[in-house]
Amino acid sequence: MDSAGNPASQPPVYESPLCAEELETESLPTAGQISPPPLRRGFSSPEASISAIDFSSPPPPSRALDYLANTIQKNQIGIDIDAIHEAPLGSSMAPAQLYSTTSGRLYHAGKILVVTVGLPARGKTHISVAMTRYLRWMGVKTQPFHLGDYRRKVLGPGAELPEDYFFVKAGASTVKLRQRVVAACKEDVYRFLEQEGGQVAIYDAVNPLAGGRINLKKEFEKRGIQTLFIESFCDDERLIEENVRNVKISSPDYIGWKPEDAVKDYLNRINSKIPHFETMSREENLNYIKMVNAGESLEINNCRMIGYLLNRIVFYLMNLHIKTHVTYFVRAGECNEEDLYRTDSSLSESGVSYAQRMTKALLAHRKKEHETFIAQGGNPDALKPLTIWTSTRRRTVETGQYFPESYKRKQRPQLSQLNPGDLEGTTIEEIVAKYPEEAIKHKADPYHHRYPRAESYHDLAQRLEPIILELEREKSDLLIIAHESVLRVLYGYLMASRTEDIPFLEFTRDEIVEIIPASYQNVARRVKISDAVVDEA
């Protein structure tokens, strides 16, 4: 195979990052010229959320974990797919939303187009999706628009991509095609911001040239939409190579290649297609954030106008890593005494046995996953150690005690369970008898309702905000041992669950819930503790 970047001999293009489309920011086509198929579908049940994902054209993999996320059997029982690419719901309050407005927009920030900037393999899609998750969690109606998705949609299934599609200099018909792709994407952006009550649209593309970025700003400014550019910039060769290496592991383009050759080839491809990338500078006079070397440093320029919302975004970006990790959720074991909130009792005999089985199962599962990963050509350096987070309550701490001593552990007071208030030690029947009115209110809105002295799930979500940011910060794989109420809220964040579904999410003591992050979406998988233990035996 020719690795000099000659299009004729290149492997088939499988992923989206190489988008030169946004070099074209010229006129929009007349209405009706293109009617892209609907990208988003309604959410009605977990099953629907799975079926809403188009498995026939895999999402762009860009990191090692994408490989895992993409190779999981999609029809397998116990698999759930992140709802982050579904339309944010119109009227319902987001899990951590503090207030609502009639316009549906928050923080007096108006409509904002966030534009990603950066060469391929810089984590742009990851940043777009992660920001969407966080902003939606806060109640800001946010939607990512990946240009690569529009390329696939406009082209239609099975159609050949013109060979010069990703080149700056392309033939007339290809240029036209690219314009159609950009126009289809912008049309959806406008509809989202202007008709669907959206507040933040994230335009995920390379946007390599200053001129194009300035035009983009002017175009949106005319329609009263502010722009915020977020560049992911990398000048650390080692980081780039590592990134590319991880990307390539997951791409079928390079099966059978030596890693070094694959990296070289990939970098050549980027360089030949986007020969002139202009990093953002203050001279452009745009509102922008530059993330340098995967978040090691951040530069924020001219952004005060965006105000509080911008500061929230920066707050989040300070904690966001380009690399992510697997998160496991398990329940704490059962206690000796009754399951009382105030008593801080030790594990019962069955609690101890559960903790031991769970530990064994998780270790066996990780071992198996690692072996498979390496057997398929994965880079062993990409494997991460496991860190354990518990609350400060004895039962959660003790549930984690059977892991090898070398594992890092952290106790976090915010992880303690939903405070049951006056309901401590009562049964559902007793609640209904004691607080009939409260029980009715609770039934009407179990997420926001607060029993006397108790916390609501909404309170819990507020309290967990630091945990959510630290979860993004974490570099190791993470095991969270906590009460079911806490697991529900954290799962709701990672999987973009509907607010009203969160109080009903189930976590049993026979399962480890594994959240596998990918840049495009997260996948949750339930690993049976009994199965894994048997497998190993």
Added chain:
Amino acid sequence: MPRVTNGSVDGIQVEDVRIVVVMVGLPARGKSLIAQKIVRYLSWLSIYAKAFNVGSYRRQDNPAPNAEFFSTGNTQGEQLRKAAAEAAVADMIEWFENEGGVVAVLDATNSTKERRRWIAQKCDERGYEAMFVESVCDHEEIILGNILEVKTTSPDYKDMDPETAVLDFKKRITHYEAIYETITETDLTYVKLINVGSQVIINRIQDYLQSRIVYFLMNLHIKPRSIWLSRHGESEFNLSGRIGGDADLSARGRAYAQKLPELIRESIGDRKITLWTSTLKRTIQTAEHLPYPKLQWKGLDELDAGVCDGLTYKEIEEKYPEDFKARDDDKYNYRYRGGESYRDVVTRLEPIIMEMERNENIMVVTHQAVIRCIYAYFMNVPQDRSPWMEIPLHTVIKLTPKAYHTEEERFFANIPAVSTFRAKHTSAKMEGEVQPELVKTEGDVQVENS
């Protein structure tokens, strides 16, 4: 306030982060203001924080040095300044180790790489995370404003002729400029705030608490401004002694609303201000006649009294005697059945406090408990006192944050109103009674420092 650890499990501690925020910047760049604000913000959020001002250590031996003391050629001055820095760091270590400190702010110019390296090493030795915060500013106007404020408030220039003080201070700055090195040490954790947030550079943030501090800093500005606070005018519920609800204003409350524009006209002058109210009728009606752009915040609504909403204190005492007592014992943490505690209100006010820091001149018309929390933030009132502060009706409180303190003025409308204040361990015997002694003459202004 010691950190809470769970001693029941050997070898495992809760997150045990200790951070030293090290200020960097030339004089008159708002460093002390930033330092004070960090401490105030963290304390308000129940994180134990303290500022160590190197200048005040130096002042113990050199109460009012002239600019020559700060000259690079003055070796004696340099030695004394180093000694002051050492003394401050020693006290800081003592505070971390023996008093359970979590975030210390080292307030000095720390203008050379050498000095910063020394501090970074001191922190490393003890396992503290050093985080440098540099304030860079080349807007002459802002610097001059800061100089004028420093000369009027800094203990260094007590009893000195103001013009001489300004000249001396400018000279002092020149001496610092000669040796000043902006942070470029890429291995350090730092935040560089350039020209009041027009550019911010953030490097190597190590943990969540650091990111939280940076987030707060990004919301700060150092332009002079004031905040006017008022409770809503007397409401129908106030008259009948009931708490909560969404009642209309009483006749006297409406009179207060009528008088409000005049009451603050002089104090506001021609400044551009924005008016914030809650979403409840009584604050919206109170602000009705004020000619400023208005915003309604759900987050400014009164503390939610849950099942007690709409009751009088007397009824609460009868119906929920234990609650009534529990609330008196720990009012800050007491959460009404189905409602909120002061702590909950602080949590929900946090984004609003952030927005207040970000904005310039604001007037806020809101409710008693909410004003107590906001006031406690700006005036550094501890949690055991803040829920018991008296915030009378028909009074405007003007707060002006300065580098070393917050100035307070009160404007009394001279319109009678009931008192809604209930002292600790008293029943609500005052309810419904007019308290004429609380009404002071218009223009009666009291100024006090925090």
